[in-house]
Amino acid sequence: MKRFILFGAPGSGKGTMGELIQRDFGYAKISTGDILRAEIERGSADGLRARSFMEDGGLVPDELVIELVRQRLERGDLDGGYVMDGYPRTLVQAEALTAVPSESERAIFLEVSEAEAIRRLQARLTCRECGAIYHRENKPPRQAGVCDVCGGAVEPRADDAAAAVRRRFRVYARRTLPVIRYYEHRQVLARVDGNGTAASVYERIRELIS
Ligand code: ADP
């Protein structure tokens, strides 16, 4: 089983690149943000617990996220490989993931300027049902407010509001940059220029992966 890990600030394009990798290579995409939002939609106890942390841009407690990822990995259907989007975000999560064996492991760090990332978050719309990602101008859904993929409601994410975005950047710098250094030390990290169109960024990633 091959493991790919996508790193980058909020708005760097992890989710979009994960979708493209999934489509092209057939690897499963595991997004902890999507898993958590699905728990909230279902109204589960885990979702209830996660909700307040997410809405104000903080991190959901490690022990909860680690357990949800464990359950996802156990379910199988990983098609020979998987791409992690949004996990690990803390050193404790990184240690937990390292304990899960994999045939190979590569981490990809999408580097974008903070100004560009903020512009993208302000233009971002997502599907509440399936997590598909849209852009107000560059990639609107075919029918306004309706997901092309599943027909679900397409809207801005609650945590893309300005105050939560500022908090997410602070949390990213404090908690996740050390995780990126952890993978750098393990010599599995590649840096990719995340500026430009989704297609041009994806081309850089595709070359790295194939
Ligand atoms: P982004 O990368 O754009 O911030 P995500 O969808 O990956 O968006 O995450 C949204 C929110 O979900 C985070 O701000 C955090 O509250 C929570 N979350 C997602 N993944 C994790 C994780 N690995 N550990 C803790 N919280 C997480």
Ligand code: ZN
């Ligand atoms: Zn959808």
